[in-house]
Each structure stands twice: as structure tokens, then as C-alpha cells.
Amino acid sequence: MTRVSLPKRAEGHDRPPAIISPSILSSDFARLADECKRMVDLGADWLHVDVMDGHFVPNLTLGAPVVASLRKHTDAFIDCHLMVTNPELWVKDFAKAGADMYTFHLEAAAGPSPDDWHNLAPDSAHQAVVDMCHGVKAAGMHVGLALRPATPVELVVPYIEQGLVDMVLIMTVEPGFGGQSFMADKAAKAAVLRRRFPDLAIQVDGGLAPSTIDRAAAAGANVIVAGSAIFGATDPGAVMRQLRESVTTAATSGKAPH
Numbered sequence: 415m416t417r418v419s420l421p422k423r424a425e426g427h428d429r430p431p432a433i434i435s436p437s438i439l440s441s442d443f444a445r446l447a448d449e450c451k452r453m454v455d456l457g458a459d460w461l462h463v464d465v466m467d468g469h470f471v472p473n474l475t476l477g478a479p480v481v482a483s484l485r486k487h488t489d490a491f492i493d494c495h496l497m498v499t500n501p502e503l504w505v506k507d508f509a510k511a512g513a514d515m516y517t518f519h520l521e522a523a524a525g526p527s528p529d530d531w532h533n534l535a536p537d538s539a540h541q542a543v544v545d546m547c548h549g550v551k552a553a554g555m556h557v558g559l560a561l562r563p564a565t566p567v568e569l570v571v572p573y574i575e576q577g578l579v580d581m582v583l584i585m586t587v588e589p590g591f592g593g594q595s596f597m598a599d600k601a602a603k604a605a606v607l608r609r610r611f612p613d614l615a616i617q618v619d620g621g622l623a624p625s626t627i628d629r630a631a632a633a634g635a636n637v638i639v640a641g642s643a644i645f646g647a648t649d650p651g652a653v654m655r656q657l658r659e660s661v662t663t664a665a666t667s668g669k670a671p672h
């Protein structure tokens with residue numbers, strides 16, 4: 415059983431509520447527990463933990479032991495983004511550490527070779543990805559499926575249709591580093607999913623800020639990850655309120671996602 419349920423779409427809204435998930439990649443790791451508490455006190459819904467293995471992406475961050483330490487200091491929903499090859503290796507460790515969401519990359523789960531995802535058919539589910547989804551669920555976490563900027567969004571549809579996925583993460587920068595520029599055309603992928611799946615949690619990650627959020631909100635994203643824009647602000651609470659307001663306004667505008 416997952417520890418916390420995902421919030422549901424309210425009547426009159428065209429998507430589930432806004433969820434703001436500050437990326438701790440931009441925090442002071444030496445003061446991680448305090449930084450996370452500060453974010454939650456200022457209005458963060460989730461805490462986004464970027465796990466990088468130096469292989470799937472050219473950067474190294476942290477693993478399950480850090481999540482386990484953090485869990486001792488917070489009850490907040492811990493939203494883990496695994497930018498790793500072989501994501502199946504770490505499912506049990508992250509579940510034991512207290513992670514709530516385990517988001518892995520379709521490209522990493524599709525097969526042993528980094529290019530295997532090119533062979534996925536858009537209209538059928540691939541067994542390795544299905545097995546990953548079942549494994550994460552069985553371990554008691556929510557299932558997130560992430561896409562690199564170049565990966566077509568249609569590839570995730572079969573897994574959503576089969577009820578295997580709780581959230582899709584659309585990367586709006588090349589994964590690996592905080593502080594990059596937002597790719598607006600990648601945010602538009604959210605509209606493809608939102609038109610078909612009004613209740614799906616759709617996360618966007620990379621370059622989100624008050625200056626870019628409207629594009630992601632118009633496309634139908636509701637889970638917003640932001641690192642540098644929140645941690646680098648003099649008033650992080652105000653930034654989180656702006657991000658939330660943009661998503662809520664778009665969700666009740668009656669306009670089709672675009």
C-alpha cells in the first residue's frame with residue numbers, strides 16, 4: 415500500500431490540483447533537513463529528489479540512504495526522480511527508505527541498451543516497462559514514468575491506459591543539471607496527455623519559473639518541479655504561490671490544453 419494517496423480532480427477543474435515540488439538539487443545539501451522543512455513551511459506540497467548515477471546522465475547526486483535520513487525529519491511526500499540506468503536495482507531500497515513516488519525513465523527501462531526505446535511501438539506496452547511498474551507498485555510506492563525531451567510522448571499512452579502509471583514526468587530540459595533553460599515545445603507534450611487523461615498527474619521538470627509556468631500550465635501540467643527558481647529566490651514562498659496560481663487559473667479557464 416502506498417503511504418499517501420494522490421489528490422483527486424475537483425468538479426469544475428480539468429485536471430488534478432496543483433502540486434508544487436521543489437527540487438532539492440538546488441538546496442544546500444549540508445543543511446538538507448532544514449532546507450526541506452523550510453520549503454514545506456513555505457507551502458511546498460512535495461519534495462523532489464533527483465537521483466543521478468553518472469551514467470544515464472552525466473552527473474552524480476545521491477541515493478536511498480539520503481532519502482532514509484530525510485524521512486526521519488519529514489512526513490512530506492518524497493517524490494524521487496531516478497535518472498539512472500537499471501532503475502529496477504533500486505526499487506526496494508527506495509521503498510525501504512520511505513520514498514512515496516518512484517519515477518523512472520522509459521528510456522532506461524525499455525531494455526539493456528540505451529537505444530532500445532527507439533524500438534518501442536507507440537500502441538503497445540513493452541514487458542520490461544510493465545514489469546518495472548508492477549515492481550514499484552508492489553514495493554508500496556506510486557509509479558512515475560519519465561521521458562527525456564527527445565522521446566515521443568505517445569510511447570507512454572499504453573501504460574497509462576492499462577492503469578500502470580500514477581504520474582508521467584515530462585522533462586523540459588535535458589536531464590542532468592539544474593538551472594537550464596526551459597524547452598517550451600517539450601511542455602506542449604503535456605497537452606497530448608491532458609486531452610486524453612483528465613485525471614492523470616502530469617509533472618513537468620526543468621526551467622520552471624514564474625516566467626515559464628504559464629506555458630506548462632496551458633498545456634495541462636499540474637505537478638510542477640522547480641529548483642533554482644525556488645531555492646534561488648529571496649521569497650521562495652511567493653514563487654511557489656505564483657506557480658500554483660498559474661496552474662489553478664489554467665485548470666479552471668475552460669480552455670482546452672494546448
Ligand SMILES: O=C(CO)[C@H](O)[C@H](O)COP(=O)(O)O
Pocket residue numbers: 437439440462464495587588589590591592593594619620621622639640641642643
Ligand atoms: O531533474 C532535474 C535535472 O535533471 C531537476 O529537477 C531540474 O532541472 C530542476 O532544476 P531547475 O528548476 O533549476 O531547472
